[in-house]
Amino acid sequence: MHLSDGFGRSFKYLRFSVTEACNFRCSYCLPDGYRKCAGPQPLNLDEIRRAATAFSQLGIHKIRLTGGEPTIRKDFDTIVRTIAQLPQVEKLALTTNGYRLAERAGDWFGAGIRGLNVSLDSLDPGRFHQITGHNRCNDILRGIDTALEAGFEQVKINAVYMKGINDQELDAYIKLAQSKPLSVRFIELMETGDHASFFQKHHIPTDNISAKLAQEGWTPKLKAADAGPAKDYVHPDYKGSIGLIAPYAKDFCKSCNRLRFSSLGKLHLCLFGEFGVPLRALLQSDDQLEELKERLLVAVKGKTAHHQLANGVTGHTSNLSSIGG
Numbered sequence: 001m002h003l004s005d006g007f008g009r010s011f012k013y014l015r016f017s018v019t020e021a022c023n024f025r026c027s028y029c030l031p032d033g034y035r036k037c038a039g040p041q042p043l044n045l046d047e048i049r050r051a052a053t054a055f056s057q058l059g060i061h062k063i064r065l066t067g068g069e070p071t072i073r074k075d076f077d078t079i080v081r082t083i084a085q086l087p088q089v090e091k092l093a094l095t096t097n098g099y100r101l102a103e104r105a106g107d108w109f110g111a112g113i114r115g116l117n118v119s120l121d122s123l124d125p126g127r128f129h130q131i132t133g134h135n136r137c138n139d140i141l142r143g144i145d146t147a148l149e150a151g152f153e154q155v156k157i158n159a160v161y162m163k164g165i166n167d168q169e170l171d172a173y174i175k176l177a178q179s180k181p182l183s184v185r186f187i188e189l190m191e192t193g194d195h196a197s198f199f200q201k202h203h204i205p206t207d208n209i210s211a212k213l214a215q216e217g218w219t220p221k222l223k224a225a226d227a228g229p230a231k232d233y234v235h236p237d238y239k240g241s242i243g244l245i246a247p248y249a250k251d252f253c254k255s256c257n258r259l260r261f262s263s264l265g266k267l268h269l270c271l272f273g274e275f276g277v278p279l280r281a282l283l284q285s286d287d288q289l290e291e292l293k294e295r296l297l298v299a300v301k302g303k304t305a306h307h308q309l310a311n312g313v314t315g316h317t318s319n320l321s322s323i324g325g
Helices: 045-057 076-084 101-111 125-132 137-150 167-179 196-202 207-215 286-300
Strands: 013-017 062-066 091-096 115-119 154-161 183-188 231-234 241-245 258-261 266-268
Touching: 013 045, 045 062, 045 076, 045 258, 045 286, 062 076, 076 091, 076 101, 101 115, 101 137, 115 137, 125 137, 137 154, 154 167, 167 183, 167 241, 207 231, 207 241, 266 286
Parallel strands: 013 062, 013 258, 062 091, 091 115, 115 154, 154 183, 183 241
Antiparallel strands: 231 241, 258 266
16 A cells, blocks of 8 residues: 555655744744644654554655754654664655754764755855844854764755845855755745745745756756655766755646645645644554554545645645644
């Protein structure tokens, strides 16, 4: 049994949020900081193990831990070791803001993480502080070097591309990939329910980046079957690569291969879907595994062909921290 939808797409990649909480105050996501609301606690370790087990037995072999900021959880290392031990999980990855990377990269590699996505929305310390509310740009750059030294198979830098904020840093980002085996990815700013005005002011397509790359001798890279949505480019004179994530581009959803599971136990078939499928009730006992798998198979069949961002429909996503971006 494998997870597939009604449009011929199969799913081998899960983005698993373990918390909605984040300690950064990024202007495009949580400009006022994370505010805990009354309600259920995030999934506990046993619930996370049961969910990851069900997904992995249905063909998911790549799991990315997301948040919020996942490393905030006190039991984060235990979560990593628990999922990494599942026999069907071939790759365990992490998306992080990098605030603990310099001190913990080696520990996380030892626990089983093999891929890292590090959010870094400016290479200028002052601008980084303005965007995130934290003066940690140089610490995160040091952490990226530490991660490379620790032996991570993939280290990716994610920069949300924003007009009038960091679009003037394009050359500096590309230069990062010259001497280091980094994947530098520019993510097109996406509209969310809480930040429509910010989107209107700062959205800029990545078309100009792809044109620049073509002029400078970069060529498209063949995408791996379990790769995310980035269109990657390589250059013979660069050790790293450049990736573009353009959710407003034509046919962006056509090759979608990923699902999302929230820290409250909901399956999200699309980042910008209208609702999540509540499955926490089926995570309370190991005896529920087969029922959970059946429910997942049925739910994924209902995935829509594409999102409605071009029509200004952002669905349930009020901010990107809520289900991992």
